[in-house]
Amino acid sequence: MDVQTLLASCYASIFSRLICYPLDTIAIQHASSTRRPIFSVPLRTYYRGLLPSTVLVTPAISVYLTIYRQSKASLIPHFGDTTTTYLLAGTTAELASSFVWTPLEVIKSRLQISSTSKEGSLSENLKDIWRTEGIRGFYRGYLLGLVVFIPYNGIWWTVYEHTKKAAPRDWAISSQAALGGCVATMTSVCCCHPLDLIKTRYQVATTATVGRVGGERLEDARGITKVVRNVWGEKRFGLGFYKGLGARLVYATPSSLISMAVFEYFSPDRTAEMALSGSLQDGGLEEERL
Template structure:
């Protein structure tokens, strides 16, 4: 893990997180069925939890990108610059960084959907989770997260790396290649895993006070049952909206993920270009020879 890769990953994470955080908040509120009219609350409320996100996402994302790049380079002699390498490297990166991602996601989601003054405070949420659920409360959805994001990363990196190598965009500048590859990767992977991500998000916020308040309304009559587990959440989504309910918040999620990914990868590729991509003829046999 070299300092240039680390610095590039940190910079790309912070910039994209700050720019796109309001869009992420809107997407989380849609996904967890706690959304409010966009202009009914002040802009600063859409940045609730941004400090937690930056502090925790930055090291998690730095670990993720550094692990991916290092894994990809380490596997070149065995797998070459191939889709199998991208899948394996993305899997290793996801497993390594998930220990940091999950607690951050739990806290961030609770802050983003909060409506009471207490739930808007980080320390209150930390105490509530610690007292009521213990350490496992910070890892709600951890196993499901791995089940979702391992295939997500496999698709994301496979599409991203292969689109970059397509003849149709080979003559474009690096920023243009990065932008097109990022958009294609996000659209393909998000479309695949959004239903599972929706279930995971609802599970992670199921014990929050905001969800409890929603559960007492006619709109959210089933929400109190979300705490029973993933199978119950799936049943609730079907009862609320049918199959289309599993894609609730998909458009807001794309509106957040596309610019976020574009900014992240553009900054990262600019500060730390992929050395393995300079020679398109690199194969496992080349390294072994």
């Protein structure tokens, strides 16, 4: 286990979450159609769930980034520092960490759309999910999450790595990472937002907050197909699938910029150089044997 990478991923998660959490809350409320006028509630409302979210999500991000780095290092000798490596490493990291991610996403989303202090309580949400849906409730939208995030991660890491390569060589590695994070996030969010919106709506469909919205939103709990039909009917030409896209970009872009800049600052990515160095050494040893 690469301790430096593990610690750097923790720092990245904590820094970005502390700074950008209110924007994430607004984005979740947009996607779930539970948003309220921004200044109609106290600022602290937008930090509801920050502590449990930080405590719970940070280990998941650490696992994810560490597995990506290790997968990339293992794949480079076979596929080189190429798009194939980025796609496979990103997919591996998502598959390995998604079992941890899904329950955290379900809980975090419910905390962020809550409209009362009771609904915003971590313990109350845990009890409610367990009482009404059991263990399956914590994995609500798990398969849909894989459908969303496997392509999302493939696109994200491919764009990120190529953008870093294209950045001026005289830039600090943290600046290259910040640029890569921005471009990768804008690209992947725009491509995958409709699927992410459906997933979010389905994960929060059984909450009391959504119940108060009423109408067709009550039918979201019946299944993903019903969510898709409801979203399609909310705006002409299927534009409902891009509801909250602006809010998502406003949150995700600076969050990604901060997290990747911090991550690469504390743990610069040298996997390609190390793999190349290792292959050259192996080649030298082969020549000596000959």
